[in-house]
Amino acid sequence: MKELVILGGGTAGTMVANKLVRRLNRHGWRVTVVDRDNRHVYQPGLLFVPFGDAEPARLVRPRVQQLDRGVRFISGGIERVNTEESTVSLDWGLALPYDQLVIATGTSPRPSEVPGMDGPLWQESVFDFYTLDGATALRDRLATFEEGRLVVHVTDLPIKCPVAPLEFTFLVDAWLRHRGLRDRVELVYVTPLPGAFTKPVASERLGHLLEERGILVEPDFLVEHVDNDARMLVSYDEREVPFDLLVTVPLNMGADFVARSGLGDELNHVPVDRHTFLAKGYDDIFAIGDANDIPTSKAGSVAHFSVDVFVDNFLDHIAGRPMTRSFDGHANCFVESGDGKAMLIDFNYDVEPLPGSFPVPGIGPLRLLEETHTNHLGKKAFEWVYWHVLLPGHPIPLPAHLSMAGKHRVPAGSPPSEKQEA
Incomplete structure (x- = not known):
C-alpha cells in the first residue's frame, strides 16, 4: 500500500485529506494527517474575540472530527522530513514513510x-x-x-x-x-x-x-x-x-521542521511552482495553503481555491500524467469595516481588486469594494459554511479561477463613478 502523508490538520490539510481519501483507491493508498495537537481553530473568528463577538471555546473543535473516517490521524510534533529516505520523523520517535508528501503546516506569528x-x-x-x-x-x-x-x-x-x-x-x-x-x-x-x-x-x-x-x-x-x-x-x-x-x-513564519529539513526559504515557507504547488526540486512533495511561498494572500480562500486545483493535478501526477490544471492566485476576502458593514475584494496574480458584484453579475448579492451590510452578513455566515461544507470537502459553487463576470474595469485616473463592464 502506498502512503500519502499530509503534515498539518488545518484548513488546507483537512480539505486535501477529505477530498483525496474519497478519490484514491483505498486498497492502494492510505491517507494520514499529522498535527501537533487535536485542536482545530476557526481562525477568521479570532478577529471578533477581542470585541466579545465570538466566544473562544466556540471556535475550537477536535481535528479528528473534521476528518473523513477513512483518514488516519496521528498527533505529534514534526522533527524533520528526510527527503532521501522519504520519511517524516516525529518528536516521540515514530518515522512515517511516504510515497507522496503534502506540507500544510501553515504559518504562525513569531x-x-x-x-x-x-x-x-x-x-x-x-x-x-x-x-x-x-x-x-x-x-x-x-x-x-x-x-x-x-x-x-x-x-x-x-x-x-x-x-x-x-x-x-x-x-x-x-x-x-x-x-x-x-x-x-x-x-x-x-x-x-x-x-x-x-x-x-x-x-x-x-x-x-x-x-x-x-x-x-x-x-x-x-x-x-x-x-x-x-x-x-x-x-x-x-x-x-x-x-x-x-x-x-x-x-x-512557517514551521521550524521546514528549515531543519532544508525545504524552506528564509521564512520557512516551501518554494513551490505557483501553479501546481509541487515543491521545487522534488517530485514527491507538495506544499499547500499558507505553508508555501506563492505570491498571493495567505488566506482561507486561497486554500479553498488552490485545493480545488491541486486535487485533480495530484491524481494526474501519481498516475504519471502531466499536471495540466493551473492555479491563478485567486483570492477573495471580506474586509470588516465596523458598524455592521464589510467590503469584499476578489483578485488573483494578475488582476487587482475591482468594483462590481459577486458572485452573480449584476445581482450579487455581495458588492466588491463597497461597504454593505450584506457583505458583513456574508462574512458572519461563512463560519457555518467553513465547518459544514468547506472542511468536509463538499463542493462550493464558486469557480477556483477568478471570473471577470460582474467586475468593472476602471480606466486609470477615472473617478469611482466611471466603469466599464468586464
Missing part, C-alpha cells in the same frame, strides 16, 4: 523575531490577535482601556489574512465610538507598506475610510525593536511611534 516585542509588556500592553490566547488576552485588556494611544501595527509581509489588521483597526474604531471613548483615544495604523491600501483601484475607492475615521497612518515603517521602557515602536530609520496599547501582527 513575536520573538522582533527584539523586545515579547518582552515584559507582552500581553500586558502589547498584544496580537492571531492566536486564541492573544485574542482572549486582548479582549480582557480592551475591557479596561478608556483613553490613550492605540497603535495597530504590521511587522512585515507575508502574513495570514493580510486585511485582518485593517479590519481590526476599523472594528476597534467602531467599538470605541459605540462606548463614547473614541475622542479619548488616538488611533494609529503602522504598516511596512506605502499605505493602508496599495492596489490603485482599491486605494482610490477605500483610502478615504481611514481619514474619515480620524485614523492616522504611519507608512513605510520597518520595525527594528520595541522599547518596553519608553513604550515605543522604533524603526530601522530611527522613527519612533509611542503607544499606550499596541496591537501588533508579529513576523509570520
Whole structure:
C-alpha cells in the first residue's frame, strides 16, 4: 500500500485529506494527517474575540472530527522530513514513510523575531490577535482601556489574512465610538507598506475610510525593536511611534521542521511552482495553503481555491500524467469595516481588486469594494459554511479561477463613478 502523508490538520490539510481519501483507491493508498495537537481553530473568528463577538471555546473543535473516517490521524510534533529516505520523523520517535508528501503546516506569528516585542509588556500592553490566547488576552485588556494611544501595527509581509489588521483597526474604531471613548483615544495604523491600501483601484475607492475615521497612518515603517521602557515602536530609520496599547501582527513564519529539513526559504515557507504547488526540486512533495511561498494572500480562500486545483493535478501526477490544471492566485476576502458593514475584494496574480458584484453579475448579492451590510452578513455566515461544507470537502459553487463576470474595469485616473463592464 502506498502512503500519502499530509503534515498539518488545518484548513488546507483537512480539505486535501477529505477530498483525496474519497478519490484514491483505498486498497492502494492510505491517507494520514499529522498535527501537533487535536485542536482545530476557526481562525477568521479570532478577529471578533477581542470585541466579545465570538466566544473562544466556540471556535475550537477536535481535528479528528473534521476528518473523513477513512483518514488516519496521528498527533505529534514534526522533527524533520528526510527527503532521501522519504520519511517524516516525529518528536516521540515514530518515522512515517511516504510515497507522496503534502506540507500544510501553515504559518504562525513569531513575536520573538522582533527584539523586545515579547518582552515584559507582552500581553500586558502589547498584544496580537492571531492566536486564541492573544485574542482572549486582548479582549480582557480592551475591557479596561478608556483613553490613550492605540497603535495597530504590521511587522512585515507575508502574513495570514493580510486585511485582518485593517479590519481590526476599523472594528476597534467602531467599538470605541459605540462606548463614547473614541475622542479619548488616538488611533494609529503602522504598516511596512506605502499605505493602508496599495492596489490603485482599491486605494482610490477605500483610502478615504481611514481619514474619515480620524485614523492616522504611519507608512513605510520597518520595525527594528520595541522599547518596553519608553513604550515605543522604533524603526530601522530611527522613527519612533509611542503607544499606550499596541496591537501588533508579529513576523509570520512557517514551521521550524521546514528549515531543519532544508525545504524552506528564509521564512520557512516551501518554494513551490505557483501553479501546481509541487515543491521545487522534488517530485514527491507538495506544499499547500499558507505553508508555501506563492505570491498571493495567505488566506482561507486561497486554500479553498488552490485545493480545488491541486486535487485533480495530484491524481494526474501519481498516475504519471502531466499536471495540466493551473492555479491563478485567486483570492477573495471580506474586509470588516465596523458598524455592521464589510467590503469584499476578489483578485488573483494578475488582476487587482475591482468594483462590481459577486458572485452573480449584476445581482450579487455581495458588492466588491463597497461597504454593505450584506457583505458583513456574508462574512458572519461563512463560519457555518467553513465547518459544514468547506472542511468536509463538499463542493462550493464558486469557480477556483477568478471570473471577470460582474467586475468593472476602471480606466486609470477615472473617478469611482466611471466603469466599464468586464
